[in-house]
Amino acid sequence: MRTLKPNIDAVGAIDWDRRLFDELIPLPNGTSYNAYLVRGSEKTALIDTVDPEQWSDLAANLDRLDVKTIDYVVAQHGEQDHSGSIARVREDYGGGQVVTNPKCKGMLMDLLCLGDDCFTTVDDGQSLSLGDKTLQFIYTPWVHWPETMCTYVPEAKILFSCDFFGSHIASSFLFVDNEAVAYESAKRYYAEIMMPFRQIIKKNIEKLSPLAVDMIAPSHGFVYDRPDFITEAYQNWISDTVKNEVIIPYTSMHGSTRKMVEFFTTALMERGITVRVFDLAQSDLGQIAMAMVDAATIVIGTSTCLVGAHPNAAYAAFVTNALRPKARFASIIGSYGWGSKMVEQLTGMMGNLKVELLDPVVVKGYPKEDDFRALASLADTIQKKHCEAGIGP
Numbered sequence: 001m002r003t004l005k006p007n008i009d010a011v012g013a014i015d016w017d018r019r020l021f022d023e024l025i026p027l028p029n030g031t032s033y034n035a036y037l038v039r040g041s042e043k044t045a046l047i048d049t050v051d052p053e054q055w056s057d058l059a060a061n062l063d064r065l066d067v068k069t070i071d072y073v074v075a076q077h078g079e080q081d082h083s084g085s086i087a088r089v090r091e092d093y094g095g096g097q098v099v100t101n102p103k104c105k106g107m108l109m110d111l112l113c114l115g116d117d118c119f120t121t122v123d124d125g126q127s128l129s130l131g132d133k134t135l136q137f138i139y140t141p142w143v144h145w146p147e148t149m150c151t152y153v154p155e156a157k158i159l160f161s162c163d164f165f166g167s168h169i170a171s172s173f174l175f176v177d178n179e180a181v182a183y184e185s186a187k188r189y190y191a192e193i194m195m196p197f198r199q200i201i202k203k204n205i206e207k208l209s210p211l212a213v214d215m216i217a218p219s220h221g222f223v224y225d226r227p228d229f230i231t232e233a234y235q236n237w238i239s240d241t242v243k244n245e246v247i248i249p250y251t252s253m254h255g256s257t258r259k260m261v262e263f264f265t266t267a268l269m270e271r272g273i274t275v276r277v278f279d280l281a282q283s284d285l286g287q288i289a290m291a292m293v294d295a296a297t298i299v300i301g302t303s304t305c306l307v308g309a310h311p312n313a314a315y316a317a318f319v320t321n322a323l324r325p326k327a328r329f330a331s332i333i334g335s336y337g338w339g340s341k342m343v344e345q346l347t348g349m350m351g352n353l354k355v356e357l358l359d360p361v362v363v364k365g366y367p368k369e370d371d372f373r374a375l376a377s378l379a380d381t382i383q384k385k386h387c388e389a390g391i392g393p
């Protein structure tokens, strides 16, 4: 239990040991499920709950504050890492109403089998008085699901933002203690969770901008008592600006593609381009996603496997397509033994990307002189494209 402001406390759980989220996203630093207790002069509200696995931590924190009754459980988001303990809270703390928007209500009825009579629904902008404190609900769709909303307490100038502005990190610090660590965690979280919704995030940030905010309190990771720290980072990540960077996720079965990647990396570096190379057989998906936040160009490197792309490369293409990074250019390099349809296959998998496809370099066997010339030519093209985009050296 940790205090944000008088009668506003963080009562959620720190999950030090979790290493995977959604059976997909690596959590090298654990995570937290932040729930917030807001005690007004007349009513008490709990904003979000915790993953059901961590229910006992939430209950212990509520008991420390000697909470007997919770009048309202605000569900800002239907996903179970925040909503999953709602039924337990209602059961043990007086059966308060679940306050949420109609879309989230439908999800919670589907996901948690809660009955219709549990809910009080609120409109966008609607307020709920707790006495000397007010909860104002602001719909912010697609951060992370379509029903997501934020809650603002004007008397305390705190914005509770659920997944929005969150970070997967377990820390005993409530507020940011090390900005470099907080930035890295928030960027990783943005890359893995929020990047597909970049355009709508712009609208949500604009919608929230008139609020006077002293603190942003997400439901994962640190609370920001200097809100500009995270809003400025987001402005940067969601902007249309790309950097003079090439990301090369690759996989190589017998070394031919690796040789191509090594040559190509050097060629790009010699042209003043920042390169981030990831061997897909052993890389952290979060690191790859983070590199995609800023890069102007993505080049997938792959061996041919059963005439198509190697499954590791197909996975990278699938994830890239889902994350929708703002890259402007893409290409494919790799090797084959007797035949390959990997270019058609991979490009077919990345239809969401608004990129110009630069001529791939696909070689038979180990790369030879002509192949290195083709790779150098691709590096020249990338340098030229970056310069034309105003980001070259």
Ligand code: FEO
Pocket (backbone or CB within 6 Å): 077, 079, 080, 081, 082, 144, 145, 163, 220
């Ligand atoms: Fe932290 Fe979308 O749940």
